[in-house]
Amino acid sequence: MNICVTGGAGFIGSHLVDALINEGHKVMVIDNLSTGCRDFVNSKADFVEMDIRDKELAAKMAEFKPEYVFHEAAQTMVPESMKDPAFDCDVNLLGLINVLNACRSVGVKKIIMPSSAAVYGDLDTLPLTETMAGQPSSFYGLTKLTTESYLRIYHEAFGLPYICFRYANVYGPRQGNGGEGGVISIFCERLQAHKDISIFGDGEQTRDFVYVDDVVAANMAALHKPDLVGVINVSTERGTSLNKLVAQFKKIVDHEFNVHYEEARQGDIKHSLLSTKRMINELGLSATVKLDKGLTTTYEYFHNKK
Ligand SMILES: NC(=O)c1ccc[n+]([C@@H]2O[C@H](COP(=O)([O-])OP(=O)(O)OC[C@H]3O[C@@H](n4cnc5c(N)ncnc54)[C@H](O)[C@@H]3O)[C@@H](O)[C@H]2O)c1
Incomplete structure (x- = not known):
């Protein structure tokens, strides 16, 4: 399949690209290299140096015609989000909307992307489950929580299926x-x-703390669950x-x-x-x-x- 990975030059995205290529997929990476590294990108992937907020994003995707999009590109720093909430919002929400519109315009089958444990804030009922109402304590957590609602509404209103993973602390x-x-x-x-x-x-x-290979495994499992939609923790509990x-x-x-x-x-x-119940039940997977x-x-x- 043709698969687009935004943020594919970053930590998690680059490991995901390796796994997709190993499984025989054709991969296009979109990354502006703001925190990522060109050397991390698998040599078999097409690399496009582009910002996810770029107006040309949909045209680039139309050339490649991805069936699935993994959207890993983001402003990922909690302190940065507190110093500059507008930048965090610009990349993580306006950038997301640009990606979602591009997905719609090229008829992508599903978007798979991370949210974060940061959406929970400081809840003291553990383990944290996906149905709990989060009270994020940072703007980063807030843009991730809002991301989940954008995905839900794009699905309900425009028929774009999604899986959104609340990653715990990946390493x-x-x-x-x-x-x-x-x-x-x-x-x-x-x-x-x-x-x-x-x-x-x-x-x-x-x-x-969840190891990156387990996070990649969750993403790969999502690719093979066409009917699955919603929010799932990726964690070890x-x-x-x-x-x-x-x-x-x-x-x-x-x-x-x-x-x-x-x-x-x-x-x-x-x-x-973070509870692993849904990860086990819906994806048939636990961190190994x-x-x-x-x-x-x-x-x-x-x-x-x-
Ligand atoms: N690492 C963790 O523990 C963790 C936990 C929860 C969620 N996440 C989420 O997982 C995703 C990947 O995080 P990571 O740890 O691999 O971070 P990372 O910084 O290593 O990767 C992010 C990638 O996105 C690219 N990027 C950033 N802004 C961009 C833009 N405007 N346009 C195009 N590319 C852009 C960067 O260059 C980088 O290659 C992010 O969405 C992050 O919020 C990570």
Whole structure:
């Protein structure tokens, strides 16, 4: 099939492109390289350097005629969304509308794209399920929550099917250190450079860390579920504290390092844990990569790239 991946030069998008090409699909990547990297793009993919807000997007898609679109391109940084809500809205909502209109105009069968755990905000009823009403605490979380409603209305009003994944904290090789799931890539960067690491708060805050291959597997499964529409968490339903993360790194890293505990950041969520029930029931899938294995592979990647 012909498949378009926006953000295919980024962390998650580039792994997804690799998997699609391995499955024999023809892939067109659209990316403006703002945070992505040209070298991450599989050499068998067509690469178009373009902004998702570009008026020519529909014409570009019409040339390629994708049956499916994976829309991974986004402004992904929570602090950036607080500094510049207009930019976050411009890329994540006006950019989304441009992508959705392009999908409609070329008759795409389905759009598959991420939302985020950020839509839940600081709810304390865990695990977080897709039916819970989110109270995002950042503009990034708000544009992701609004994304879900745009998808629903484009489906209801214009017949464009969608699957929207609420990714938990994704980690793995090629991750940048600016995005929302970046604590593992930040630790890896610093540790491979023999630097100490810092934790905000007491380190007992927990996150649901999901390895990038499991996220790609969810996207690939979605491709083979033509009738499935809606919002689905992609997670492990396991909470890992930052102190536990440090303990794992102590086993992996071949030198001593120190951890500095700094004042907790205002607005940081204490615990994030996403239910996997719908992922298991609807996609027939659960995350398979254990934290120790995923961390080892990720650290080796950062270590070898220096
Ligand atoms: N990494 C996580 O833990 C996580 C968690 C939840 C949701 N997500 C979502 O997953 C998606 C992929 O995130 P990622 O971590 O791979 O980030 P990333 O920054 O590595 O990838 C984003 C890609 O989009 C491109 N891009 C950004 N703005 C663009 C624009 N205006 N036009 C064209 N291309 C543009 C960037 O160059 C980059 O290649 C995003 O939608 C993000 O919000 C990520």
